[in-house]
Amino acid sequence: MNQITHVYPETVSDVIKYLENPHAKLLAGGTAMTLLANKEVNTFVDLQKTNLSYIKEEDDRFLIGGTTSAYDIFRNENLPKSFRTAADKIADLSLLHAITLGGNFAILYKWVDLPPILWALNSSITIRGKEERTMNLDEFFPYSREKSIANRNELITEIQLPKPPTNSYSEYQTLTLIENEKGQLNLASYFEWNENKEITIARLVASAAFKGPKRLECEQFIIGKRIDDELINKCKETINAEDLVKFYKSSKEYRAEILRVYIKRTMNNCLSKM
Ligand SMILES: Cc1cc2nc3c(=O)[nH]c(=O)nc-3n(C[C@H](O)[C@H](O)[C@H](O)COP(=O)(O)OP(=O)(O)OC[C@H]3O[C@@H](n4cnc5c(N)ncnc54)[C@H](O)[C@@H]3O)c2cc1C
Numbered sequence: 001m002n003q004i005t006h007v008y009p010e011t012v013s014d015v016i017k018y019l020e021n022p023h024a025k026l027l028a029g030g031t032a033m034t035l036l037a038n039k040e041v042n043t044f045v046d047l048q049k050t051n052l053s054y055i056k057e058e059d060d061r062f063l064i065g066g067t068t069s070a071y072d073i074f075r076n077e078n079l080p081k082s083f084r085t086a087a088d089k090i091a092d093l094s095l096l097h098a099i100t101l102g103g104n105f106a107i108l109y110k111w112v113d114l115p116p117i118l119w120a121l122n123s124s125i126t127i128r129g130k131e132e133r134t135m136n137l138d139e140f141f142p143y144s145r146e147k148s149i150a151n152r153n154e155l156i157t158e159i160q161l162p163k164p165p166t167n168s169y170s171e172y173q174t175l176t177l178i179e180n181e182k183g184q185l186n187l188a189s190y191f192e193w194n195e196n197k198e199i200t201i202a203r204l205v206a207s208a209a210f211k212g213p214k215r216l217e218c219e220q221f222i223i224g225k226r227i228d229d230e231l232i233n234k235c236k237e238t239i240n241a242e243d244l245v246k247f248y249k250s251s252k253e254y255r256a257e258i259l260r261v262y263i264k265r266t267m268n269n270c271l272s273k274m
Contacts, residue, residue, distance in 0.1 A: 004042060010049045012128055012157060018045045019129075019153045026155065028067055029098035032107060052102070052157060055079070060163055066102030066156040070114070073101065082170040082188065083161070086117040089172070092180050102156035106149040108141075108212050110245070111182035115141075116207040117172045119215070120188035123161045129154035145212060168192045168201075169270040173262045174208075177249065184247060185209040185255045187262040191270045197226050199270075204263065209244045209255045218263065227271045235267065236260040 006027075009015045018024050024043040027033065052065040055076050062079060073079060073087040074096060090099060090113050104114045105125065119137040126134045127149065135143070149156060164170060168191060175185040186208045192201040202222040207213040218235035225231050241256035 004044055006044045006046055008046050008049045010051075012050060012052075012155065015045055015047065015050060015155050016128055016130075018043065019155065022153070024153070026102075026106070026150075026153075028100040028103040028106075029069070031095060031098050032103065032109075047100075047102075053100075062161040062163065064101055064159045064161060066158060067100045069097055070099045070101070070104070071096040073114070079161070080121060080164055080170055082172045082190075083114075083117050083121065086113040086172040086174075086186075086188070089113055089174050089176075089180075089183070101159060105144075105156055105159075108144055108148060110210075110212065111208050112213075113172075113174070113183065113186065116186055116205040116213040117170075117188040118159060118161060119213055120190040120203045120205045121161055121164065121170060122190070122203065123159050125156060126158040126160070127154050128157050132157075134160070141213060164190070165192065167194070167274075169266075169273045171266050171269060173266065175250075175255065175258050183208040184250055185258055185262075187259060187266065188213075189266040189270075191222075191267075193270075193274060197274050198224055199227065200224075204266075206259060209247070209252075209259065211245060216263075222267075227267050232264050232267050235263050239263070 007018055023040050024045050025041045027044040027046045047067045052067040054065040056063040070087045070090050074084050104112050124134050124136045125140050170190040173187045174183040176183055188205040190203045191199055193199050199222045202219045204216040204219055205213050206216055218238040221234050239256050239259050241252040244252040244255055
């Protein structure tokens with residue numbers, strides 16, 4: 001076995017210096033390390049002393065540090081309920097304390113719960129590599145699909161989450177057969193409407209059943225419309241089982257049907273909130 005050095009930088013700049021070593025790997029909650037540590041890793045850059053664990057509230061947004069745990073997200077009653085629901089769903093209590101926001105984004109495993117809901121909520125992410133940049137998650141997902149943040153050896157420092165206005169509704173639904181199981185299908189949804197109850201913003205992000213989080217095509221039919229049965233049916237018709245990935249626990253057809261049910265449910269829930 002190769003010998004691994006642990007280092008504990010206290011500033012982001014020091015983390016970045018350590019990452020100049022191509023054999024260094026960031027260590028946050030450590031819950032994916034058995035999957036990731038390989039013979040080439042010679043240094044773990046432990047993030048626990050970097051002061052990146054925080055949830056700050058500004059007038060119009062929340063700032064959430066990269067090493068904030070899923071447990072702290074779940075417990076913060078000021079955060080949107082849909083986001084807290086996604087954090088709560090992730091795993092059992094001991095894992096919730098360990099799993100971090102940055103770790104959940106750094107490798108977009110099919111089952112991750114925080115990225116889809118934060119995408120639906122129109123969040124942005126700040127990443128430090130050679131330079132610092134902040135991008136909306138619309139831009140982040142193609143960037144990360146090309147090569148994951150973990151493989152780029154960059155540091156996720158913060159997520160910016162806009163505060164949803166009162167004329168909005170968001171929800172996180174997940175299909176599991178037993179509690180704390182990795183989701184077989186997730187739907188994160190967000191809607192805003194105007195005084196005529198016409199939808200002005202719709203973001204529906206499905207995950208787990210696809211290669212990665214995916215915004216659904218039916219969003220385009222919803223904008224400018226009032227929610228009614230005809231619109232709901234039109235949205236449901238856009239779901240095609242063939243677009244889903246195979247999974248040994250349930251068929252594509254079954255998960256596609258559940259996705260149609262989730263779409264109908266969230267649109268009806270939104271309507272009842274107006
Ligand atoms: C049994 C089990 C069940 C799970 N179920 C779910 C589930 O249902 N839903 C879900 O969402 N998650 C689930 N997870 C967690 C998920 O699979 C990952 O293990 C977790 O997101 C990794 O986060 P971490 O903080 O532990 O990161 P680590 O394991 O410390 O690191 C993971 C990778 O991310 C990199 N990294 C960590 N932090 C940062 C950062 N700030 N910036 C850049 N790169 C970083 C590391 O270098 C490493 O490559 C589960 C985990 C386990 C063990």
